[in-house]
Amino acid sequence: MPGTAICNSVIQVAPNAWRLGELIICERVGTGPVNGAAITTWRDDEGILWYLRRGRKSDSRYYPNGRFAVPYHKSGTSGAIWKLGGMFVKVKSWGEGMDPESDTLKLIYESCPGVPVPRVVAHWVDMDTQRSFLILRPLRGQILLHAWPSLSPELRQYVANQIADVCEILAKHTATYMGSAANPLNGCRDQYLCPDRPVSIPSWKPISLPRIDEWNGQEYFDPFQIGRTFNLYHPELEPTNIVVTSDGRVTGILDWERAGYFPRCWISTKPQIADEFLLDAGPGVPDVTEWQWRLATTLEERGFIPEREEWEEFRGRISGTVSTAVSFAKYFPAETDEAEDNEVPDVPDVPDIPDVPDVRMDEVGEPSRLNAHDPHQVWY
Known part of the structure; x- marks a missing residue:
């Protein structure tokens, strides 16, 4: 997927499964049960159960070449949004030195009560595709x-x-x-x-x-x-x-x-x-x-x-x-x-945002650790 257009970041790989970048599968399972490797779960407005999990080689068995999902909204060449399971999947281009939006949202959510920010279900940086992913709850209005x-x-x-x-x-x-x-x-x-x-x-x-x-x-x-x-x-x-x-x-x-x-x-x-x-x-x-x-x-x-x-x-x-x-x-x-x-002034204290590892899938579907953000770090 590296080098592909941002609007191709979400691919349907099975009737009820979508690959988000190179790392994560979003799957619809109806009433359950949920795969034991689920990262997080939620229900849509109809009560249907959805979950995120790490990808594996067998995920393309239905649609070997995948089917590109149509974005709900596109923001030029650097961002796009999809709607899956009643949630919004926000994908942005990412590079070294760029702070993932999830870090800022977490800081505002914890430090600035009264500021209405979207609620994050999950977030990660896909190092293979150089993109950040946010799963956001919808807002009323x-x-x-x-x-x-x-x-x-x-x-x-x-x-x-x-x-x-x-x-x-x-x-x-x-x-x-x-x-x-x-x-x-x-x-x-x-x-x-x-x-x-x-x-x-x-x-x-x-x-x-x-x-x-x-x-x-x-x-x-x-x-x-x-x-x-x-x-x-x-x-x-x-x-x-x-x-x-x-x-x-x-x-x-x-x-x-x-x-x-x-x-x-x-x-x-x-x-x-x-x-x-x-x-x-x-x-x-x-x-x-x-x-x-x-x-x-x-x-x-x-x-x-x-x-x-x-x-x-x-x-x-x-x-x-x-x-x-x-x-x-x-x-x-x-x-x-x-x-x-030059005398450099002291840097003031700022709220700590913990470093968490990313999860990258290798060729056999086993996770290996890199420096970025782990989908397991889910907060509400």
Whole structure:
């Protein structure tokens, strides 16, 4: 499967079985019994029993070549979602230095009560196909993009208030570095803060900044003021990533893989400048910028002061800069030998996320251990 399109990550190998990547089989067994090697089990809305297990060579006996399952949703060339057994199977391209979304979801779930995140049934990284897999419970409602035309102005503002509440909860968690939420050694991944993508980096792989401290980052961001304390933030609070009910209640926020510690001003600046926050034009949507300005205004009223003009000047200055180690070295001494002459501030304590082994199937179907995530590490 290495090298195949992301939409070919789920293959039906038998009438009641689907292979997820190269490692795992999702099987429908009706009323039972369940194979003793089951990793986890659940029942769908009709009471049918489903389970996950490790794959074996005999799984292709019905459909030797497999049948590609049709994705429920596709996200460019780097991600896709399937629906199996009432659960969502989310597959994303993965590479070294990228934090699996499951790590961030676990951190938010445990550290930020009140933030509605999807519930994870199982997760793993498939090292053979360089993809991460998440099995997620469905959320009640529909994405805000689709619900928006039917919401009254009062309910639209109610949604903005709830998302601002989430931003306030997250922002209470701070760090002295700008970087990933799940791994303090990794930098932030936000295209609006990064230089242009080098041609050597494939389109599916996000580019990221180095880990930034105030002492080594202000010159790069100037005149955008990053400060000395960074706030936990979900930088993709777009109408496609928010799930709401018909009465405007937010039941879930999606796509946490880019969450991290950002400058406080970025929390209210990002909604103003990112096209992803725009609504789709159509009946009931006279202003495609309404979600942008409602959220940005509400955040500013909560004390998150934007720096849009400063960001535009910063962006104009770095436009055309390629994100290579050579170009970064000008701004980030930590990437050069000069780093030894700088005093690096202490890294604050962050919640521990335990390392767990991955499970890889060899040719005879026996598991061998690698460094990544084990489907046995299931949490709710």
